[in-house]
Amino acid sequence: MMKMVSIILHRFIVLCLLILCSVLLPSSASAVALQWDFSRGAKDWEGTNGMWQVKNGVYQVLKGGVDHSVVGEEGWENYTIEAKVRIDKGNWAGIVFRAIDENHYYTYLLNTQLGIMQLHRYKPLPPNTVDLGWGAKERLEDRIRPVGNIEIANGKWFDMKVEVEGDIFKLYLNNMLQKEHSNHRYKTGKVGVWAVQTAASFDDFTVSGKNIALAVDPNRKLTTTWGRIKNHR
Numbered sequence: 001m002m003k004m005v006s007i008i009l010h011r012f013i014v015l016c017l018l019i020l021c022s023v024l025l026p027s028s029a030s031a032v033a034l035q036w037d038f039s040r041g042a043k044d045w046e047g048t049n050g051m052w053q054v055k056n057g058v059y060q061v062l063k064g065g066v067d068h069s070v071v072g073e074e075g076w077e078n079y080t081i082e083a084k085v086r087i088d089k090g091n092w093a094g095i096v097f098r099a100i101d102e103n104h105y106y107t108y109l110l111n112t113q114l115g116i117m118q119l120h121r122y123k124p125l126p127p128n129t130v131d132l133g134w135g136a137k138e139r140l141e142d143r144i145r146p147v148g149n150i151e152i153a154n155g156k157w158f159d160m161k162v163e164v165e166g167d168i169f170k171l172y173l174n175n176m177l178q179k180e181h182s183n184h185r186y187k188t189g190k191v192g193v194w195a196v197q198t199a200a201s202f203d204d205f206t207v208s209g210k211n212i213a214l215a216v217d218p219n220r221k222l223t224t225t226w227g228r229i230k231n232h233r
Contacts, residue, residue: 033208036071044214045071048102050195063090063199066122068107070099070192072207072214077188079209081162083202087112087154090198095162097169098189103136106186107194108162108171115152117144117171119181140183148176157203 036042039057050067053060061067079097087093087110094109094117103124111118121138146152150173161172167184170177193202 031208031210032212033206034212034214035204035206037204038202042069045069045192057203059193059202059205060088061093061193061195061198061200063197066194066196067198068096068099068102068105068192068194070096070105070190071205072190072192072212074100074190075188076190076207076209076212078165079191079207079212080164081160081191081205081207083160083193083205084157085110085160085193086157086201087195088199088201089154090195090200091154093195093198093200094193095160096190096192096194097162097164098186099192100186100189104186105189105192106140106169106183108160108169109194110152110158110160112152112154114143115146116142117146117152117173117178118142119144119169119171119179121183121185140181141179144171144179146173147178148174150174150176 036044037057038054038059041054042052042059045052045059047061047067047069050064050069051062052067052069053062059069061069081095081097083095085093085095091113092109092111094107096105096107099105103122105122107120107122109118109120119140121140123136123138125136152158159174161175163170163172167182169181169183171179191207193200193205
């Protein structure tokens with residue numbers, strides 16, 4: 001009888017340990033966050049258009065045409081992007097998501113000219129069309145008015161957040177939900193920052209979600225940094 005009780009107790013302890021390990025140990029599919037504070041440059045980033053630079057730990061684009069810089073993998077599907085965005089000169093800058101290549105991507109942007117936000121889907125120009133520097137885009141929503149006491153203006157840092165889950169996108173500004181949208185065109189893609197005919201600054205860029213990881217080239221070190229969050233005023 002005592003032997004049977006001992007066996008049952010042993011099995012119970014083993015089961016409890018297995019349950020505890022499954023709770024405490026991270027799963028390979030659990031959410032992962034990658035963050036860049038740009039204090040060590042932006043070597044993982046690919047500026048597909050425009051003149052990009054890191055100055056005083058801030059990622060910047062000089063005024064040009066339709067400029068964007070991306071990071072990540074084309075297979076990334078669902079994620080949350082957070083970044084600080086400041087429009088220094090000009091009127092339009094924001095966050096890129098689901099970027100398949102330089103012609104296929106979405107962007108949520110700030111428009112300081114009108115004090116609003118916008119959602120655009122970029123796509124290739126039609127055949128035999130002259131590119132005037134703006135590219136081709138579908139205006140999914142052109143007048144997202146700020147929720148809360150937020151003034152979208154030049155020279156101010158804004159905390160932008162974009163949640164991407166399936167065909168649903170959510171835009172936050174300064175931790176306040178601004179708008180939710182749905183679009184099914186692009187299912188996966190890289191993330192990044194964007195500006196058009198605008199000088200803009202970006203900092204403390206974070207992307208988090210399941211299976212978020214960068215492919216590492218064995219010939220170089222991964223330059224992603226888990227840096228400090230700067231205090232922008």
